[in-house]
Amino acid sequence: MSTSRYDLVVIGSGPAGEKGAAQAAYFGKKVAVVERAPYLGGAGINTGTVPSKTLRETALYFSGLRQRGLYGLDYSLKDNLTFPDFMHREKVVVERERDIVQRNLDRHQIEVIWGEGSLKDANTVRVRCPDGTVRDLETEIILIATGSSPHRPPEIPFDGQRIFDSDSILHMGFIPRTMIVVGGGVIGCEYASVFAALGIQVTLLDRHERILPFVDQEIVTRLTDQLGNLGLRLLLNAPIQQTERLENAIRLTLASGETVAADCALFAAGRQSNIAGLGLEELGITLGKRGLILVNDKYQTTVPNIYAAGDVIGFPALASTSMEQARVAMVHAFDLRYKEYVSPVLPLAVYTVPEISMVGLTEEACQQQGISYLVGRGFSENNARGQIIGDQGLLKLIFTTRGKKLLGVHHIGEMASELVHIGAQVLTANGTIDAFIHAVFNYPTLSDMYKYAAYDGLRNWEAWWRGDEA
Secondary structure (H helix, E strand, O other), X not given: OEEEEEEEEEEOOOHHHHHHHHHHHHOOOOEEEEEOOOOOOHHHHHOOHHHHHHHHHHHHHHHOOOOEOOOOEOOOOOOOOOHHHHHHHHHHHHXXXXXXXXXXXXXXXXEEEEOEEEEEEOOEEXXXXXXXXXXXXXXXXXXXOOOEEEOOOOOOOOOOOOEEOOOHHHHOOOOOOEEEEEOOOHHHHHHHHHHHHOOOEEEEEOOOOOOOOOOOHHHHHHHHHHHHHOOOEEEOOOOEEEEEEOOOOEEEEEXXXXXXXXOEEEEOOOEEEOOOOOOOHHHOXXXXXXXXXXXXXXOEOOOOOEEEOHHHHOOOOOHHHHHHHHHHHHHHHOOOOOOOOOOOOOOEEEOOOOOEEEEEOOHHHHHHHOOXXXXXXXXXXXXXXXXXXXXXXXXXXXXXXXXXXXXXXXXXXXXXXXXXXXXXXXXXXXXXXXXXXXXXXOOOOHHHHHHHXXXXXXXXXXXXXXXXXX
């Protein structure tokens, strides 16, 4: 057994692990990253964020969805399209992203140690390497960034052939004619829309009353309508009573007695933290539901020199926030006085077809908090760039009745995940909708919808003010 000494040992090389390691190394710390998978990047690059978003673009390309009706052309999916064809671009992008992570670690002189890491004690990470050897890494600080994996309900007979989770779906061996997606959260809605865009008959099931419960209701309604136009069938309030694997199909029996059958099924039943074998509880590290590691606002666990960031600590479980959490954690750990907090303004995107994005409060949140608010809307159909590309989007601004302070931005349509950042910057600055009215946007652009949404909001504000004064 060999022993090495470091300032920081990071377990996991996903977005949180990579950026946390690089942050410490940038300030001269000796850092090692332990990774049990045969590749770098974690779920963000290999099974989650990057693959699913790449598949979205691939589906739009092969289906010609963006061109249908725009130029009067009849696009249809190639009859001989194979699953390897469909997955080709995803593999290329993933390999390039892995290489980018490796170059970043090399540039910061971070050592990568391949193997299964566990906590021998509060200052030692024990690594069981693939060749059977064991290394002990002594360290001042430990960062746990092991991410999460799909939750697999025990009653579901996952087989990776007809019944998939969000990891195994990437290895599906065929393109089905029909498909069931269970779960109306982010992952379920994204994959359901991607496969529906390919012309596959998709049924999306959820046991709740609505999909994407954290998204503004008006945006969800518009998304549901557009998914319906893709031929997607949505069944809500539909808990599953039984799952059966037939010879070449899957059959689900719902609590209502209705049965739904398809060539295959994807269960997107949430995720759980990757903590098995780490030895956290033996060290007195407090855990929550589904193995979530509980941390304070500096991402310290209940053992002060052990930090955790990313999916392993739970909500919001976004690659973007995971990176920032790890940076803040390392700044605190080494007293660097550099980046001391994660911005409270967190944009969020759901890469459905069409994509949606949001930042700040929804209308429902304003109502629950008793905030007096108004709304301004801009529509792609009234925007020159929207007309050019055939978009059917909506940009929605929520702001206070007194002072016109921006509270929330919600967008459905092309480039929503990019355009939301304009609104996020105004929110960060505690700005008003007047910021968009005073701004100059290139023409023709989708960004110009901000100005017209703000003007719509201003008209509503003036009408409210006249009524209030009366």
